Amino acid sequence: MSSLKESLSNEDLIFFGKINASISHELKNVLAIISETAGLLNDLTEIAARGDEVDLQMINTCSKDIVEEIQRGFSTIKQMNTFSHSVDDPVTEVNLNKLLELMINLAAFLSYAGKVHFDPLQPTGLTIITCPSRLQNLIYQTLVFAFESVGPKGEIKVSLHPQDNSMARITFSGLGSKAVREFPVDQTIQIARSISTEIVVAGDAGVIEIMVPQSLEH
Amino acid sequence: MSDQNKIKLLLVDDEIKFLQSIAKRLELKGFDVITTSNGKDAIEVAEKNLFDVALVDFQMSGMDGSQVLKALKERHKYLEIIMLTGHATIDSAVECTKLGAFKYLEKPYNFEDLVGVIKEAYQERLTKKFEHNMERSKQIQKLSLGSSPLGILRGLAKMDDDEK
Numbered sequence: 001m002s003s004l005k006e007s008l009s010n011e012d013l014i015f016f017g018k019i020n021a022s023i024s025h026e027l028k029n030v031l032a033i034i035s036e037t038a039g040l041l042n043d044l045t046e047i048a049a050r051g052d053e054v055d056l057q058m059i060n061t062c063s064k065d066i067v068e069e070i071q072r073g074f075s076t077i078k079q080m081n082t083f084s085h086s087v088d089d090p091v092t093e094v095n096l097n098k099l100l101e102l103m104i105n106l107a108a109f110l111s112y113a114g115k116v117h118f119d120p121l122q123p124t125g126l127t128i129i130t131c132p133s134r135l136q137n138l139i140y141q142t143l144v145f146a147f148e149s150v151g152p153k154g155e156i157k158v159s160l161h162p163q164d165n166s167m168a169r170i171t172f173s174g175l176g177s178k179a180v181r182e183f184p185v186d187q188t189i190q191i192a193r194s195i196s197t198e199i200v201v202a203g204d205a206g207v208i209e210i211m212v213p214q215s216l217e218h
Numbered sequence: 219m220s221d222q223n224k225i226k227l228l229l230v231d232d233e234i235k236f237l238q239s240i241a242k243r244l245e246l247k248g249f250d251v252i253t254t255s256n257g258k259d260a261i262e263v264a265e266k267n268l269f270d271v272a273l274v275d276f277q278m279s280g281m282d283g284s285q286v287l288k289a290l291k292e293r294h295k296y297l298e299i300i301m302l303t304g305h306a307t308i309d310s311a312v313e314c315t316k317l318g319a320f321k322y323l324e325k326p327y328n329f330e331d332l333v334g335v336i337k338e339a340y341q342e343r344l345t346k347k348f349e350h351n352m353e354r355s356k357q358i359q360k361l362s363l364g365s366s367p368l369g370i371l372r373g374l375a376k377m378d379d380d381e382k
Contacts, residue, residue, distance in 0.1 A: 024305070025305045029304050031325075036326075036329070062239070065239070
């Protein structure tokens with residue numbers, strides 16, 4: 001797989017940068033909420049120090065919000081860490097449940113992201129050998145396209161199925177049929193080809209399927 | 219301070235917790251605040267209320283901040299709009315300035331600085347309205363010289379149409 005390692009291109013870097021920018025935006029939002037809520041707590045403390053009445057419920061809500069936002073920040077940092085390590089090995093074992101979950105979570109940072117219902121493969125998912133960063137890019141591009149198709153109030157479904165013991169089938173459904181006909185663009189096709197993956201579009205049904213080999217080394 | 223004398227603020231951001239915290243802090247500072255979590259609602263609320271200043275998040279689902287800025291400016295010439303963003307870029311700053319934003323602030327910002335900018339924006343609004351009213355008074359004076367009562371009424375109606 002040395003050719004894949006050598007071919008890590010500008011496109012890969014653009015994708016990596018795009019995701020990192022999106023994560024940093026999310027973290028800024030988290031910090032902005034913590035900053036404003038802590039500021040509000042400070043304002044309330046000053047009111048109390050003057051001897052004026054302060055709504056205790058509000059103080060309670062503020063501290064709960066801060067704890068929740070800190071958890072949101074930790075969760076985002078964990079996702080950032082997992083994503084960052086996905087370029088460690090150009091081809092490696094990947095749990096598809098986890099990879100899909102990560103990309104769905106990262107795509108949710110987009111301002112126009114709709115709701116995603118993910119139906120993971122039970123009980124533990126499907127482990128395949130592939131190029132994680134390229135597959136992530138492909139999944140992300142499909143999610144972006146899906147969100148643009150259905151709009152921010154739309155809902156899509158993502159599911160995972162094994163296929164013929166040699167393939168994994170990732171299905172995106174609930175997309176508009178007209179929009180699906182515009183997918184995939186050339187760049188997406190190139191990414192798919194580089195990891196021997198096939199994109200199948202069922203326009204009338206509003207479905208996109210990504211057929212991933214269970215082992216890129218075969 | 220009575221509600222009538224308070225600076226009326228419209229806050230638009232899809233981060234609900236951020237919106238609630240900042241709204242409460244600004245209320246404690248003496249502002250009269252109404253919040254909405256999307257651009258469409260902001261435009262509707264602005265039709266029903268007279269706001270002095272609006273704070274609009276740049277990156278939102280549905281209508282983004284620049285679309286909201288454009289729509290509000292088209293409908294409310296004297297409303298001053300401060301844009302807030304999680305990630306400032308030169309392009310977005312230029313875009314907002316061209317569309318008439320008063321200021322463009324990056325999150326997280328210093329709260330006292332924000333309060334200062336809101337007061338500056340309010341002053342700007344008052345100055346523009348004052349200048350507009352002065353200009354209007356001059357035009358009315360000009361109209362009243364040598365025009366019939368009907369001519370004055372027609373002139374006033376035309377001035378109103380031109381302002382829309």
